[in-house]
Amino acid sequence: MTFSLRVYGVVKRIPQGKTLSYKEVARRAGSPRAHRAVGSILSKNFNNTVPCHRVIRSDGRLGGYNRGVSKKKYILKKEGFLK
DNA sequence: CATTTGACGCCAA
DNA sequence: TTTGGCGCCAAAT
Numbered sequence: 507m508t509f510s511l512r513v514y515g516v517v518k519r520i521p522q523g524k525t526l527s528y529k530e531v532a533r534r535a536g537s538p539r540a541h542r543a544v545g546s547i548l549s550k551n552f553n554n555t556v557p558c559h560r561v562i563r564s565d566g567r568l569g570g571y572n573r574g575v576s577k578k579k580y581i582l583k584k585e586g587f588l589k
Numbered sequence: 590c591a592t593t594t595g596a597c598g599c600c601a602a
Numbered sequence: 603t604t605t606g607g608c609g610c611c612a613a614a615t
Contacts, residue, residue, distance in 0.1 A: 509612065528597055532611090543611040545596045550613090563597065570596025578596090 510547045512536060517548070520560040523586045527564035545569070560587075 512535040520526055526534070528548075532541040548558045549572055559578045563569040571578035582588040 532597090537611075539598095539609085540611050542595075542597045542609090543613085546594075546612065547596095549596050558596085561596080565598080568596090572596075575596085 509535060509537060509540065509543065513544055513547050514551070514553070514556050517556050517558055517561060520557055522557075522560075525560045525562050525582070525587055528561055528569065529564045531561055548572075560585075 513531060516526075516531050516534045527541075528544045529538075529541040532538060532544045535544070537543075544561070548556075548561060549570065551558050552572070559571060559581045561569070568575060568578055568582075579588060
């Protein structure tokens with residue numbers, strides 16, 4: 507089991523309408539200080555079964571998205587997290 | 590093995 | 603509030 511696989515596992519469990527920070531994901535994945543790595547891992551994720559758009563920064567800002575931040579906003583809006 | 594590269598986080602100024 | 607700097611970690615180089 508690699509760290510990246512556990513990250514995907516954690517992200518897959520995030521319910522619609524909710525979000526987790528990169529830090530939280532790292533913590534739940536077993537490496538509380540690997541938050542930065544979580545970002546680089548998700549940036550390379552193109553698996554649609556992984557709702558990586560539900561992972562945002564701990565300061566409340568959205569962070570990045572490999573299909574464009576505007577897409578991320580759009581989806582989060584549609585899911586009701588963002589107005 | 591040593592470096593570099595990021596969808597980050599935190600703090601001091 | 604914004605910026606700069608540093609710490610952190612997996613992957614790629």
